[in-house]
Amino acid sequence: EVANSCITHSLSFSHCPIILMCEKQVLMALLDFICKVLMQPRVIQTVECVYVWTSLNITQFIKYGMSCLIQFEDFANANAFRLLNKYRNRYCTFNDDIQGTASVALAGIFAALRITKNKLSDQKFVFQGAGEAAMGIAHLILMALEKEGVSREDAVKKIWMVDSKGLIVKGRSHLNHEKEMFAKDHPSVNTLEEVVQKVKPTAVIGVAAVAGAFTEQLLKDMAAFNERPIVFALSNPTSKAECTAEQCYRLTQGRGIFASGSPFPKVTLPSGQTFFPGQGNNAYVFPGVALGVTACRVRHIPDEIFLITAETIAAEVTEQHLAEGRLYPPLGSIREVSLKIAVKIVDWAYKQGLASWYPEPADKETFVKQHIYSSDYDSFVFDDYRWPLAAMQTQNV
Numbered sequence: 307e308v309a310n311s312c313i314t315h316s317l318s319f320s321h322c323p324i325i326l327m328c329e330k331q332v333l334m335a336l337l338d339f340i341c342k343v344l345m346q347p348r349v350i351q352t353v354e355c356v357y358v359w360t361s362l363n364i365t366q367f368i369k370y371g372m373s374c375l376i377q378f379e380d381f382a383n384a385n386a387f388r389l390l391n392k393y394r395n396r397y398c399t400f401n402d403d404i405q406g407t408a409s410v411a412l413a414g415i416f417a418a419l420r421i422t423k424n425k426l427s428d429q430k431f432v433f434q435g436a437g438e439a440a441m442g443i444a445h446l447i448l449m450a451l452e453k454e455g456v457s458r459e460d461a462v463k464k465i466w467m468v469d470s471k472g473l474i475v476k477g478r479s480h481l482n483h484e485k486e487m488f489a490k491d492h493p494s495v496n497t498l499e500e501v502v503q504k505v506k507p508t509a510v511i512g513v514a515a516v517a518g519a520f521t522e523q524l525l526k527d528m529a530a531f532n533e534r535p536i537v538f539a540l541s542n543p544t545s546k547a548e549c550t551a552e553q554c555y556r557l558t559q560g561r562g563i564f565a566s567g568s569p570f571p572k573v574t575l576p577s578g579q580t581f582f583p584g585q586g587n588n589a590y591v592f593p594g595v596a597l598g599v600t601a602c603r604v605r606h607i608p609d610e611i612f613l614i615t616a617e618t619i620a621a622e623v624t625e626q627h628l629a630e631g632r633l634y635p636p637l638g639s640i641r642e643v644s645l646k647i648a649v650k651i652v653d654w655a656y657k658q659g660l661a662s663w664y665p666e667p668a669d670k671e672t673f674v675k676q677h678i679y680s681s682d683y684d685s686f687v688f689d690d691y692r693w694p695l696a697a698m699q700t701q702n703v
């Protein structure tokens with residue numbers, strides 16, 4: 307109630323730009339105090355639920371309604387999916403850990419397919435990790451496979467997941483709904499290395515923040531099974547990466563197609579080959595998505611928007627980029643990439659009847675450009691004119 311009152315009062319100055327930040331740590335501290343008074347243990351799930359509920363309801367209640375897009379991230383796995391599913395059709399919102407990461411990862415996969423010269427349906431994926439990032443990527447891969455004409459049942463067969471207890475298999479206890487979907491009818495396998503040896507995937511994707519999970523043996527096996535193995539070490543920070551770019555290129559004799567979640571320097575092999583590792587940064591995704599969604603006032607954000615975003619990012623990767631080992635356009639071109647993503651989203655939204663800004667703009671690129679924030683301002687200093695020095699002198703008449 308105090309937060310509602312304070313923010314309502316602040317936003318009553320309608321001509322002032324307001325940045326609304328609702329810090330989860332503040333809510334945690336407050337709940338800690340309350341729980342000490344009540345002598346009850348704090349449950350982090352309660353904090354996160356209160357945090358999201360407060361953010362969503364405050365922004366809608368005060369002023370903005372469905373015109374306000376809310377992006378949330380860094381929530382516990384179970385909460386992230388539950389809260390996303392609960393609010394995605396009630397508010398204009400998305401979860402960056404689930405949907406943003408999925409989009410940028412799939413963009414990298416699409417770019418990698420231009421190197422392997424085959425289709426998504428020809429791939430078999432093994433994930434190290436089965437949290438929100440892994441599930442988000444897996445579900446978007448399923449959507450892309452279905453778009454390619456693969457049935458949902460056959461698409462699921464192409465995705466294998468390994469968590470802290472080993473391969474996710476049917477009959478294993480304490481599987482949540484998300485993991486059950488990808489559970490295999492297969493004997494238990496305890497380690498990622500063993501899973502790779504048995505499954506022989508075309509791609510391994512690490513999103514569990516387990517440093518060194520992609521061992522020397524695993525990378526050599528991937529190179530033995532595939533002419534161009536796809537290796538995505540997407541965990542952050544660099545110290546938690548499943549392998550380094552140098553390890554991937556060296557142990558696959560330069561044939562590995564590598565992307566990471568953290569930046570790595572260029573790698574030069576003894577053969578003279580030089581690679582510039584691609585970084586799958588979510589910054590490729592959320593600016594363009596937010597721009598497109600808010601420009602044409604999409605009320606709810608379906609997963610198709612993140613598939614469109616992945617396709618658009620991949621299309622911006624040139625043949626020269628691919629030859630250098632890059633799976634993403636340069637980060638310096640993020641503004642141009644975001645514009646193209648937004649234009650694609652706006653075009654799709656009107657075709658699907660999801661846009662609520664009318665009339666539909668004829669030139670959608672110009673329409674989107676009008677909504678892009680610019681940091682270029684006219685001077686706020688008044689023009690200052692001074693008399694010529696000669697005119698300011700005392701004159702004798």
